[in-house]
Amino acid sequence: MATNKPYDNRAWLGVLPVLLIVAFSAVIPLMTVVNYSVQDILDFNSRFYVGLDWYRETLQDPRFIDAFGRQVLFSFSVLAIEIPLGILVARGLPKSGVWTSILLILLAVPLLIPWNVVGTIWQIYARSDIGLLGVGLNELGLAFNYTSNPTHAWLTLIAMDVWHWTSLVALLSFAGLTSVPPAYYQAAELDGASKWQVFRYVEMPRLGGVLVIAVLLRLMDSFMIYTEPFVLTGGGPGNATTFLSQYLATMAVGQFDLGPAAAFSVIYFLFILLFCWIFYNSVMSDDNEAQHHD
Amino acid sequence: MTSVSRWVLVFYCIYLLLPLYWLMTMALRSNSDITGKFEVIPSNPTLVNFAEIFSNPIWYQAFGNSLSYVILNTLISICVALPAAYVFSRYRFLGDRQLFFWLLTNRMAPPAVFLLPFFQLYSSIGLFDTPLAVALAHCLFTVPLSVWILEGFMSGVPSEVDEMAKIDGHSFPYFFFRVFIPINRGAIGVTLFFCFMFSWVELLLARTLTGSTTKPIVVVMTRTVSASGLDWGVLAAAGALTVVPGIIVVWFVRKHLVKGFALGRV
Numbered sequence: 001m002a003t004n005k006p007y008d009n010r011a012w013l014g015v016l017p018v019l020l021i022v023a024f025s026a027v028i029p030l031m032t033v034v035n036y037s038v039q040d041i042l043d044f045n046s047r048f049y050v051g052l053d054w055y056r057e058t059l060q061d062p063r064f065i066d067a068f069g070r071q072v073l074f075s076f077s078v079l080a081i082e083i084p085l086g087i088l089v090a091r092g093l094p095k096s097g098v099w100t101s102i103l104l105i106l107l108a109v110p111l112l113i114p115w116n117v118v119g120t121i122w123q124i125y126a127r128s129d130i131g132l133l134g135v136g137l138n139e140l141g142l143a144f145n146y147t148s149n150p151t152h153a154w155l156t157l158i159a160m161d162v163w164h165w166t167s168l169v170a171l172l173s174f175a176g177l178t179s180v181p182p183a184y185y186q187a188a189e190l191d192g193a194s195k196w197q198v199f200r201y202v203e204m205p206r207l208g209g210v211l212v213i214a215v216l217l218r219l220m221d222s223f224m225i226y227t228e229p230f231v232l233t234g235g236g237p238g239n240a241t242t243f244l245s246q247y248l249a250t251m252a253v254g255q256f257d258l259g260p261a262a263a264f265s266v267i268y269f270l271f272i273l274l275f276c277w278i279f280y281n282s283v284m285s286d287d288n289e290a291q292h293h294d
Numbered sequence: 295m296t297s298v299s300r301w302v303l304v305f306y307c308i309y310l311l312l313p314l315y316w317l318m319t320m321a322l323r324s325n326s327d328i329t330g331k332f333e334v335i336p337s338n339p340t341l342v343n344f345a346e347i348f349s350n351p352i353w354y355q356a357f358g359n360s361l362s363y364v365i366l367n368t369l370i371s372i373c374v375a376l377p378a379a380y381v382f383s384r385y386r387f388l389g390d391r392q393l394f395f396w397l398l399t400n401r402m403a404p405p406a407v408f409l410l411p412f413f414q415l416y417s418s419i420g421l422f423d424t425p426l427a428v429a430l431a432h433c434l435f436t437v438p439l440s441v442w443i444l445e446g447f448m449s450g451v452p453s454e455v456d457e458m459a460k461i462d463g464h465s466f467p468y469f470f471f472r473v474f475i476p477i478n479r480g481a482i483g484v485t486l487f488f489c490f491m492f493s494w495v496e497l498l499l500a501r502t503l504t505g506s507t508t509k510p511i512v513v514v515m516t517r518t519v520s521a522s523g524l525d526w527g528v529l530a531a532a533g534a535l536t537v538v539p540g541i542i543v544v545w546f547v548r549k550h551l552v553k554g555f556a557l558g559r560v
Contacts, residue, residue, distance in 0.1 A: 007386045014381030015393065017374040018437055025412070025434040026400045032411035033403075085306065092303030103303070104551070105544050106310060111491050112540035114512045117317075117533035124526065125316045130332045132316050163313060166306070168488075172443070175484045175551055179450055209446030217439070220401050227497065245404050252406045265407040272402040280395060 036262035054263030064264070066239065067247045068271075074154075074243060075222040078161045082218055085162070086169025087207070091199075093174055104174075107167040119231025122160040126232075146233065150240035153233045157241055160228060165221070169214045176210040177203060212283050216276055223272050244268055320530035328526045343531035352514055353532070360494065360510040361539060363425035363432070368489040370429060371436040372482065379444030380474070384453065394445075397438035405498045413502050423505035431499045436489040443488065447481030448474075483547030490543050494536075511536055 037054055041047045058064050089107070094100050110118070128134035128145045137144035146156040180203060188198050226245040229235065235242035248268065252261035320328055322339040347353045381387070382394060412431060413422070421427040455477065459469040475482070497512045504510060515532050 005384060005386045009387045011381035011385035011387040011390075014377040018378040018397070018441060019393070021370070021374055021430070021433050022397060022400055022437050025415075025431055028415050029408050029411035030403065032414070033407055036407070085302070088299045088302040089306050092299035092301075101545070101548050103307070104548050105541055106307060108487070108491075108540060108544045109314060109537050110310065112494065112537040113317075113533055114495050114515055114536055115497065116512075116516055117529060117536070120524075120526065120529055121313050121317050121320075121533070124320060124328065125313050130329060132312060132334065135332050163310065167310075171484065171487070175447070175480055178480060178551060179447060206450060209449060210443070213439075213442050213446055216398060216442075217401075220398075224402075224404050226405075245406060248404055249406045258407070258410075261407050265404050268404045269402055273399055276398070276402070277395070284391075 033262045041258045054260045058264050067244050071244045078222050082166045086166050087173050089170040090173035110164050115227035119228040123232050126156045153241050172210040172214045176207040180206045321534050325527045343527040356511040356514040359508045363428040364493045366429035367432045367493045371440045371489045375440035378441050382445045383448035401435045409502045427503045432493045440485045443485045479550040483550040
């Protein structure tokens with residue numbers, strides 16, 4: 001957000017509908033979960049206040065810590081691939097014509113497939129006996145088997161996430177790139193700017209805003225990934241691909257430990273919040289500095 | 295750099311197409327055929343999976359159920375997000391940055407435990423098992439997303455545009471609906487697509503808030519497990535069909551997206 005805007009509190013009228021509609025679904029469920037997290041719930045008629053016991057227990061639980069480590073590794077791996085790849089794909093797209101339409105639709109398709117089907121496609125596609133990818137890799141002489149080898153399971157999950165979500169970054173970036181006025185490119189050409197300089201000084205400033213959204217969305221969603229690994233690997237082999245939400249689901253649904261599961265959720269939520277806040281603030285303060293230099 | 299991008303695009307498209315091709319071959323094969331042998335090109339293509347879907351009313355009712363709340367959600371999201379994104383892009387006000395960030399924090403709640411209070415909330419106000427319940431619940435993440443995307447693009451529109459309209463003697467509603475929204479139609483197109491997409495594929499809230507009569511397509515899909523195990527063929531056929539409405543949305547917004555910001559027309 002630019003800083004040279006007029007200050008006017010009547011602007012609240014414009015955000016009021018958004019505030020009401022979001023708060024309606026946000027506040028009560030969150031308060032309810034916080035309420036669960038400080039109680040021992042045997043059933044809904046007998047519950048005891050336990051204070052912060054569940055929080056302490058969760059943070060000391062080695063299975064939580066392991067799942068958290070895997071989660072961080074997974075999220076940062078997919079971000080490191082999807083963001084640069086998405087920008088390159090968006091830059092490679094022609095700006096107009098039939099091919100633009102065809103390619104935009106192709107990019108949109110993985111996003112529109114229900115997540116359990118995405119998991120199913122990759123589950124079969126990567127199988128070393130009946131899947132194109134699995135059989136193909138084995139034909140090339142690689143003993144690929146994602147159901148028994150943890151490294152292969154990881155690589156398959158990352159490959160699936162890249163397949164599923166890079167389009168989101170690419171579509172947002174493409175929309176950002178079409179907002180660069182053609183005159184800017186002409187001016188850069190007259191100045192004899194290199195291709196890298198065009199990217200850095202003409203395209204990047206326009207992409208900044210949408211990239212912040214893309215990074216935050218991918219960070220949040222990859223941190224909460226559940227359905228796809230559940231279908232693809234079921235968390236295995238062993239616990240190699242058990243991420244936070246899967247561990248949480250076994251607690252909340254499998255064992256019906258509502259209190260600990262709620263404390264887990266709150267901690268989980270706060271970690272995502274923390275990562276996003278750090279990223280958002282570092283980007284925004286860069287922005288402010290850049291404006292001071294102008 | 296441009297040629298690098300072009301090659302990346304070509305390889306990425308192949309990477310995208312291969313699993314999609316596999317989905318199509320699965321949709322055209324019987325279940326025992328899929329699990330029985332490896333075939334690059336199906337030797338006994340069959341339409342039984344599609345026939346199963348088109349002959350069973352559960353499937354097409356589910357399709358209609360999904361569409362009704364997704365369309366409702368997309369309309370609500372765009373309507374409330376447009377004015378909010380505009381004021382975020384044009385004014386500073388008390389708590390603006392906090393509010394802006396808070397909106398997005400609503401996407402961060404891991405669903406497993408939150409489903410129960412959602413169910414209680416919507417049951418207590420009598421909306422359980424209606425498309426409106428799912429549409430409103432999905433607003434929790436589509437509205438913040440819409441505000442963020444629209445704000446990102448609107449901030450890029452110079453405020454001179456607003457001032458010019460004022461100098462020309464146009465009223466604010468005229469400016470907003472006849473000048474500002476047309477300028478931002480690319481951004482609105484992208485936002486529309488993302489609302490539609492996230493609402494369309496969301497499973498957990500949709501499953502929690504619907505009863506037997508309003509089950510959406512994503513929920514019906516998880517039920518292709520029969521006595522003999524998962525029916526891969528029917529699931530693949532259903533998966534291939536579920537992308538169709540979204541493709542139609544992309545087809546309609548693509549023109550606006552490609553034209554981008556038609557600043558010259560103001």
